Amino acid sequence: MAGRKTTPLKDFSLGTHRCSVDLRLEKLSMVPFFTDLDEGKLTAINQQFSAAHHHADETIYHQDERATMLRVVVHGAVKLVRHTMDGKDVLLDMLQPGDYFGNFSTTGKAIYSETARAQTDVCILSIRMSNFRSLLNDYPEVAVAVLDITADRLQSSREKIRHLTTLTVKKRIAHILVMLSEKFGEQNAYGLLLQLPLSRKDLADMVGTSSETASRIMSDFQDQDIIKTGRQWVAISDINRLADIAKE
Amino acid sequence: MAGRKTTPLKDFSLGTHRCSVDLRLEKLSMVPFFTDLDEGKLTAINQQFSAAHHHADETIYHQDERATMLRVVVHGAVKLVRHTMDGKDVLLDMLQPGDYFGNFSTTGKAIYSETARAQTDVCILSIRMSNFRSLLNDYPEVAVAVLDITADRLQSSREKIRHLTTLTVKKRIAHILVMLSEKFGEQNAYGLLLQLPLSRKDLADMVGTSSETASRIMSDFQDQDIIKTGRQWVAISDINRLADIAKE
DNA sequence: GCACTAAAATGATCTGGCTCAATTAAGGGA
DNA sequence: TCCCTTAATTGAGCCAGATCATTTTAGTGC
Structure with a gap:
């Protein structure tokens, strides 16, 4: 399959770009x-x-x-x-x-x-x-x-x-992933890739939890083949399952 | 001291009032x-x-x-x-x-x-x-x-x-009381009375906690002479202490 | 003043998620 | 290809606050 691992995220660097x-x-x-x-x-x-x-x-x-x-x-x-x-x-x-x-x-x-x-x-x-x-x-x-x-x-x-005030951390994370996929999602080989660098801490700070808890939940999602994730990137394999989990 | 207990809140009823x-x-x-x-x-x-x-x-x-x-x-x-x-x-x-x-x-x-x-x-x-x-x-x-x-x-x-996401329930309640006092506070015999009916449940729903926890904290505040409270009403005796508690 | 009702207080128990502490591994650099 | 940094994972213990179950009490209506 794959050879060397590299981030699937696109390169955001501006290079010599000037805003004409x-x-x-x-x-x-x-x-x-x-x-x-x-x-x-x-x-x-x-x-x-x-x-x-x-x-x-x-x-x-x-x-x-x-x-x-x-x-x-x-x-x-x-x-x-x-x-x-x-x-x-x-x-x-x-x-x-x-x-x-x-x-x-x-x-x-x-x-x-x-x-x-x-x-x-x-x-x-x-x-x-x-x-x-x-x-x-x-x-x-x-x-x-x-x-x-x-x-x-x-x-x-x-x-x-x-x-x-009403949802568990797991549901909140499921929810934010769905939201982010609507805004930053981009279909690619890994699934619906969130086209931005996104660490566990970012995710945790978005839903008001600790990065450890966010990590545990993301691992859980990955074990269930709902997402695919690496360093600072997340791709969603099964958006429907995620949406179901988010549903209150 | 006082004779018969009645709510210190003013009467909000409209009576025959028509909006001219x-x-x-x-x-x-x-x-x-x-x-x-x-x-x-x-x-x-x-x-x-x-x-x-x-x-x-x-x-x-x-x-x-x-x-x-x-x-x-x-x-x-x-x-x-x-x-x-x-x-x-x-x-x-x-x-x-x-x-x-x-x-x-x-x-x-x-x-x-x-x-x-x-x-x-x-x-x-x-x-x-x-x-x-x-x-x-x-x-x-x-x-x-x-x-x-x-x-x-x-x-x-x-x-x-x-x-x-960052404060304890006690601080959140202290904070909301300060906020409410700015908006609904009215000086009277009891102190700075919040001029609106306000139950423990209302308070709890405002800060995202259970009414029991809200009740415990309010009792605590009352024991410390920070507030004075009855059924559906709250008066603040010591706004400074409250503000201090709210301070993160 | 008395009785009644819904709010508030309080007690006891249980748990989701935080914290602290290592360990593992992704992926960029050369 | 190996190295190195830092993100991510995982484990264990603990506690703030939720939940459930009662008891108490404020305040209204009579």
């Missing part, structure tokens, strides 16, 4: 809240963004820093983490190209309430928060679209609260 | 996302709302129902609850006059994701979701205000996730 104006425009038009805008408006908006690259594991911004920018993922994956002083992390969200992040609320102090870290090499567009806000006033359709996305995030955040 | 157009207008202007509007606009908007009363414990709408209305609390308190089939409830939010509730996201099916129940007798204003959405398009300032509120709720929802 054209590429930025294309990416911006993919951002859900700009899709409805005509090209003219979009070009104008594009001017206000600037691009930046970060290597995997680099911190894009840190929790409690002054929040001045709103950002959009163009390439790669970004994770949002909240730290606690006792060393525990909570992984709030895993973002993919097209997702925005940063801080809104003008009400209250403009402080990032979480740390954003590059999960892979990433390319990020950013705009000054003040500019973005006047953008919202100029284009109501954008404001409504952003509101919809935020409302959806609130929904899934509340869903997560329900899970944390 | 004037009262509605006054209440609407208190809603955070309408405060910036001039009176003319507000009067126009007021037309689109209709008022309804519910008795304590009545369900205003039920989880999984088709979501068509957006509502605003005018009088009383409303709780948002998610049910699980195994009988566990999760209390997502406790609303007071001026707070909106219902469902936004046009994306995805318009289904209420939680049940809204009257915690006291309540008076509620409601507007058709479709009308509210065109309102958002007509008045960008409203859209931005609603976005800000929603973003804040997302924040506190994420905060709650962190608490659930």
